[in-house]
Amino acid sequence: xxxxxxxxxxxxxxxxxxxxIVHGGGPQIGALMERLxxxxxxxxxxxxxxxxxxxxxxxxxxxxxxxxxxxxxxxxGGRAVGLSGKDGNLIRARRRPHRTPxxxxxxxxxxxxxxxxxxxxxxxxxxxxxxxxxxxxxxxSQGETYNINADLVAGEIAAALGAEKLxxxxxxxxxxxxxxxxxxxLAKRNAEELMKRGTIEGGMLPKVESALRALxxxxxxxxxxxxxxxHAILLELxxxxxxxxxxxx
Numbered sequence: 001x002x003x004x005x006x007x008x009x010x011x012x013x014x015x016x017x018x019x020x021i022v023h024g025g026g027p028q029i030g031a032l033m034e035r036l037x038x039x040x041x042x043x044x045x046x047x048x049x050x051x052x053x054x055x056x057x058x059x060x061x062x063x064x065x066x067x068x069x070x071x072x073x074x075x076x077g078g079r080a081v082g083l084s085g086k087d088g089n090l091i092r093a094r095r096r097p098h099r100t101p102x103x104x105x106x107x108x109x110x111x112x113x114x115x116x117x118x119x120x121x122x123x124x125x126x127x128x129x130x131x132x133x134x135x136x137x138x139x140x141s142q143g144e145t146y147n148i149n150a151d152l153v154a155g156e157i158a159a160a161l162g163a164e165k166l167x168x169x170x171x172x173x174x175x176x177x178x179x180x181x182x183x184x185x186l187a188k189r190n191a192e193e194l195m196k197r198g199t200i201e202g203g204m205l206p207k208v209e210s211a212l213r214a215l216x217x218x219x220x221x222x223x224x225x226x227x228x229x230x231h232a233i234l235l236e237l238x239x240x241x242x243x244x245x246x247x248x249x
Contacts, residue, residue: 159217
């Protein structure tokens with residue numbers, strides 16, 4: 001799937017679109033933590049991130065996964081450049097406190113949220129024919145590094161670029177309704193309603209939150225699709241029915 005993903009992204013660039021990739025790396029971070037004898041801990045779906053964990057997160061996201069994606073694209077004839085949110089002041093971050101359902105604030109360490117995006121570096125690379133690959137870490141006002149949910153970073157970057165589309169690749173078909181069936185098109189108000197009812201939960205929450213943020217910022221459509229399907233991006237973009245869930249205002 002990695003190979004076909006790289007080829008699809010190169011194709012998009014060839015036909016005149018400007019793809020920007022934001023990646024995560026949760027499973028790989030967890031695996032390295034365990035190898036180094038650290039037990040991964042989560043609170044409300046967010047990784048508890050002390051300074052030692054942040055070092056591992058940065059090593060995996062910036063040093064390993066980012067370069068792997070860049071290498072794949074370049075090997076297949078594309079031109080990719082990897083950035084972290086710390087490069088070119090791309091992502092300014094602040095601490096994201098976690099609140100329990102009871103309203104209590106829990107300190108989960110160096111987990112951040114996006115305060116501002118400076119898309120200048122992405123635009124410069126785009127103008128010169130490069131595909132940007134972004135690792136979701138950002139810098140705080142005191143130079144501290146924050147681990148930020150990749151879905152939320154993608155939504156903020158789409159908004160900052162005024163992107164035409166935001167596409168989330170995941171490992172489920174898309175958003176399911178209360179009846180368990182795939183919802184192919186979802187308006188913002190319906191998405192908010194499904195979140196309130198708890199139909200949209202867990203790992204799907206940041207994806208929908210990210211989609212709504214992108215739409216507010218001027219993105220025309222947000223898509224949540226099954227990345228396990230070969231050529232999922234092309235099927236969603238270039239077929240009439242598409243394959244997952246599209247979210248619109």
